[in-house]
Amino acid sequence: MLAGDHTATGLDGAGWSVTDGTWWSSAAFSRGMRTDPALRDRVVAVHRRTAEAVYRRISGEDLPGEAALRGRFHDRLPLDDSAPLLLGSPEVPEGFRERRVYRVLFAGDLDAERLRRLRCLWAMGPADGSADPPARVAGTARLRAGRDVLTWDLRRIGPGTAWCLDLTACLGGSSDDTVGSLLRELRTAMRHDARLIPVTIERFA
Known part of the structure; x- marks a missing residue:
C-alpha cells in the first residue's frame, strides 16, 4: 500500500x-x-x-x-508512516521545484550474474570506479524525463542480507507521476530479474 x-x-x-x-x-x-x-x-x-x-x-x-x-x-x-527523515538541508538544485530522496529496501542477495544483468538493464556505471560486486555501491543510473531528472544507486546493505535502491528525484514538472512510474519499474526489475523481495519504500527528503 x-x-x-x-x-x-x-x-x-x-x-x-x-x-x-x-x-x-x-x-x-x-x-x-x-x-x-x-x-x-x-x-x-x-x-x-x-x-x-x-x-x-x-x-x-x-x-x-x-x-x-x-x-x-x-x-x-x-509499516511506519512517519514524515520523511530530513538528512541535512533539503537543497533544491536550480531549475527544479523539489528534490526528493527515496530508499527502496529489498530482502535477499544478488549473485554476480544477476548483478550484471541489472547493471546492463539500467546502463549503470560503477559509482566508485570499481566493477567489484562486493562494493557497497554497485552502480549508478540516470534518467531524464521531461523536466525531471532521476538518479539511483544500487547499494548493498550487509553481505547476504539485503540490497536497496536509493533514488534522488529532482522534479521540474508540475506532478510527481514520473517518480511513481519509475519506482514501480525498479521494483518490478528487482523482483523478476534479481529475485529480491521488496520490504519498504521510505523517504529521506
Whole structure:
C-alpha cells in the first residue's frame, strides 16, 4: 500500500493452498518472506500469465482478476508512516521545484550474474570506479524525463542480507507521476530479474 508521495504504508498479501483449495491472508507470512531466508528461497516472482497457467493446472479454474485478488487481502502488515527523515538541508538544485530522496529496501542477495544483468538493464556505471560486486555501491543510473531528472544507486546493505535502491528525484514538472512510474519499474526489475523481495519504500527528503 502506497501513500500519496509513493512511500509504503503497509504490505498486503493473499495465498492459496493446493491442499484444501482455500484462500488466506497473513501478515506473519508477509513478514516471514522478508525475514526468513529459508522461506524466502521458496518464493519466486512470476508474471500473471505464468500464474494463470499454474493455477489453472492445479485447481482446474481460472485465476481471479486483480480486483477479486485484492479482495482477498484481509491481514495487512502496517509499516511506519512517519514524515520523511530530513538528512541535512533539503537543497533544491536550480531549475527544479523539489528534490526528493527515496530508499527502496529489498530482502535477499544478488549473485554476480544477476548483478550484471541489472547493471546492463539500467546502463549503470560503477559509482566508485570499481566493477567489484562486493562494493557497497554497485552502480549508478540516470534518467531524464521531461523536466525531471532521476538518479539511483544500487547499494548493498550487509553481505547476504539485503540490497536497496536509493533514488534522488529532482522534479521540474508540475506532478510527481514520473517518480511513481519509475519506482514501480525498479521494483518490478528487482523482483523478476534479481529475485529480491521488496520490504519498504521510505523517504529521506
